[in-house]
Amino acid sequence: MSLVGISYDYVDKGLLLAFEERFHFETSSFHLPVSEMTVTLDDVSSLLHLLVLGQLCDLEDVDFEESRCTIVDDGRASAELHAAHGAKVRLSWLRDIYVEHCEQQQWEYAARTYLLHLVGCSIFADKTGTSIRVSYLLLFRDVHACGRYALGVAALAYMYEQVGDANLASTRQMEGYLTLLQSWIYEHFPTLGRRRLVSSYMEDKPRAAKWESPRQGSTLLEVRVHLDALTYDLVICYPYESHRETRPFYGVCIFSGWIRIGDTLCRHFPERVLRQFGFQQSIPRDTPVVANVDILATDDAWLHYHDHVGVCSLADSI
Incomplete structure (x- = not known):
């Protein structure tokens, strides 16, 4: 999976906090002096090379018995769940189990364990950074068919939720795959953040791998000052032109819903x-209310995304 090896060693907390405090969950966008901008499906596709076409990810509570049968075929899964005080397992425990499965050549168990650990370290990382909910096992129950899921969509939805939660007074710590947000800032805002270009980077790799985050980050105050003074000439709205041969633009990325x-x-x-898609900005519609949303209708709209790509908005902008 493309997620291997592209997590930044150091998080630029000042940079991320300055953007998070400008995020509006009602629009899933950052409100900036140069208008709204946000992480889109196209950004996720280009930065991480995750699938944005496919089935939306279903999650549900997984009981002890199913966890035991999916991760390891003895009583240790139940013991781990009890020790973790909830429906989650430690990443360190998964690493130990993975080694055992490989030594015993239990390849399907090993694959599930590896994938669960990988997403727990990246797109579904929690505040602790040490555990992951076992409900994500449902995505890898059938390792031969897990590619049917649009993990890029799941990663973006999870990031939206976590960035929105970071604005709450009760939240004291950032959560989620911060490499996604940080690399998005690096691509679109070349004057913000102390980043280093990876000299060995090639365009066949995810664009997030183009950058390294140094140990010394930015202060929240200095990023606030830079954001307040932001002008259009300091923003790259469409940074992936050189990357299109590797990662083409998918029509689903302008799905509206x-x-x-x-x-x-x-x-x-x-x-x-x-503007992030190369069009002139028009006046957007009002945002719908989540209470009026039906899950089945959401999935149907996604599966028939050609009917929900904002054709009128795009046509008005050309």
Whole structure:
């Protein structure tokens, strides 16, 4: 999977916090002096090379018995769940189990364990960075068919939720795959953040691998000052032209509607950030209310995304 080896060693907390405090969950976008901008499905596809075409990810509570049968075929899974005080397992425990499965040549168990650990370290990372919910096992129950899921959509929905939660007064720590947000900032805002270009980078790799995050980050105050003074000439709206041969633009990236992971619904409204797709910005529609959303209708709209690509908005902008 493309996620291997592209997590930044150091998080630029000042840079990320300055953007998070400008995020509006009602629009899934950052409100900046140069208009709204946001991480889109195209950004996820280009930065991480995750699938944005496919089935939306269903999640549900996984009981002890199913966890035991999916991760390891003895009583240790139940013991681990009890020790973790909830429906989650430690990443360190998964690493030990993975080694055992490889030594015993239990390849399907090893594959599930490896994939669960990988997403727990990246796109579904929690605040602790040391555990992952076992409900994500459902995505890898059939390792031969797990490619049917649009993990790029799940990663974006999870990121929207976590960045939105970071604005709450009760939240004291950033959560989620911060490499996704940080690399997005690096691509679109070349004057922000202390990044280093990886000299060995080739365009056949995910664009997030183009950058390294140094140990010394930015302060929240200095990023706030730079954001307040931001002008259009300091923003790269469409940074992936040189990357299109490796990662083409998918029509689903201008899908306008709800995306989800499990029961978590998030708005994906590319018509609010048309400049990021090379179009002139028009006045976007009002945002719908989550209480009026039906999961089945959401999935149907996603599967028939050609009917929900904001054709009117795009046509008005050309």
